[in-house]
Amino acid sequence: EAGVVQSPRYKIIEKKQPVAFWCNPISGHNTLYWYRQNLGQGPELLIRYENEEAVDDSQLPKDRFSAERLKGVDSTLKIQPAELGDSAVYLCASSSLNSPLHFGNGTRLTVT
Amino acid sequence: AQSVTQLDSQVPVFEEAPVELRCNYSSSVSVYLFWYVQYPNQGLQLLLKYLSGSTLVESINGFEAEFNKSQTSFHLRKPSVHISDTAEYFCAVSRMNRDDKIIFGKGTRLHILP
Numbered sequence: 001e002a003g004v005v006q007s008p009r010y011k012i013i014e015k016k017q018p019v020a021f022w023c024n025p026i027s028g029h030n031t032l033y034w035y036r037q038n039l040g041q042g043p044e045l046l047i048r049y050e051n052e053e054a055v056d057d058s059q060l061p062k063d064r065f066s067a068e069r070l071k072g073v074d075s076t077l078k079i080q081p082a083e084l085g086d087s088a089v090y091l092c093a094s095s096s097l098n099s100p101l102h103f104g105n106g107t108r109l110t111v112t
Numbered sequence: 113a114q115s116v117t118q119l120d121s122q123v124p125v126f127e128e129a130p131v132e133l134r135c136n137y138s139s140s141v142s143v144y145l146f147w148y149v150q151y152p153n154q155g156l157q158l159l160l161k162y163l164s165g166s167t168l169v170e171s172i173n174g175f176e177a178e179f180n181k182s183q184t185s186f187h188l189r190k191p192s193v194h195i196s197d198t199a200e201y202f203c204a205v206s207r208m209n210r211d212d213k214i215i216f217g218k219g220t221r222l223h224i225l226p
Contacts, residue, residue, distance in 0.1 A: 056213060100146070104155050106155055
């Protein structure tokens with residue numbers, strides 16, 4: 001089966017600019033996650049979707065971050081405006097009832 | 113709430129030597145436990161998991177982990193490491209019987225010395 005696909009692989013932007021990340025989960029996986037992984041740290045959950053509904057967005061900084069999962073398949077994560085502290089790897093993952101978490105390769109964001 | 117502690121941020125070990133990566137968790141409810149591996153410039157991959165049943169779980173590449181409820185631990189072991197095992201290893205926990213978020217530890221970087 002095809003894995004979780006994320007794009008872009010790398011992104012370099014100046015602070016205050018907007019940025020968007022895209023994720024295509026594994027076919028049939030109803031649950032989609034966005035995690036942020038800072039250097040030297042484990043992944044931290046930003047938002048979790050069940051189909052198109054965001055069921056846990058308690059860790060999402062809502063003043064600048066937004067996410068959507070139209071039609072319950074692909075998802076985008078947006079930051080506007082980006083800050084220096086947003087530099088990290090943004091990981092998308094998907095799962096289903098009988099399948100553990102599968103991660104994409106991530107998008108490495110550098111804010112200068 | 114659940115939490116995971118990986119005490120060792122880096123573990124150097126000689127090739128063909130045994131290794132243990134330590135993981136302790138905290139939870140007021142029963143949990144599922146996982147080990148994920150992240151090779152350089154790649155995403156996380158599930159290495160092994162404990163859901164129920166036998167407390168000793170194994171991966172296809174020779175790693176094993178044992179769930180110890182009394183010590184709230186899920187240490188990862190391999191009797192003989194290979195250079196290809198160089199990676200970062202993350203222990204993770206989620207609540208049992210809940211389709212819930214997985215909480216990760218900070219990771220342990222395994223350095224294999226020639």
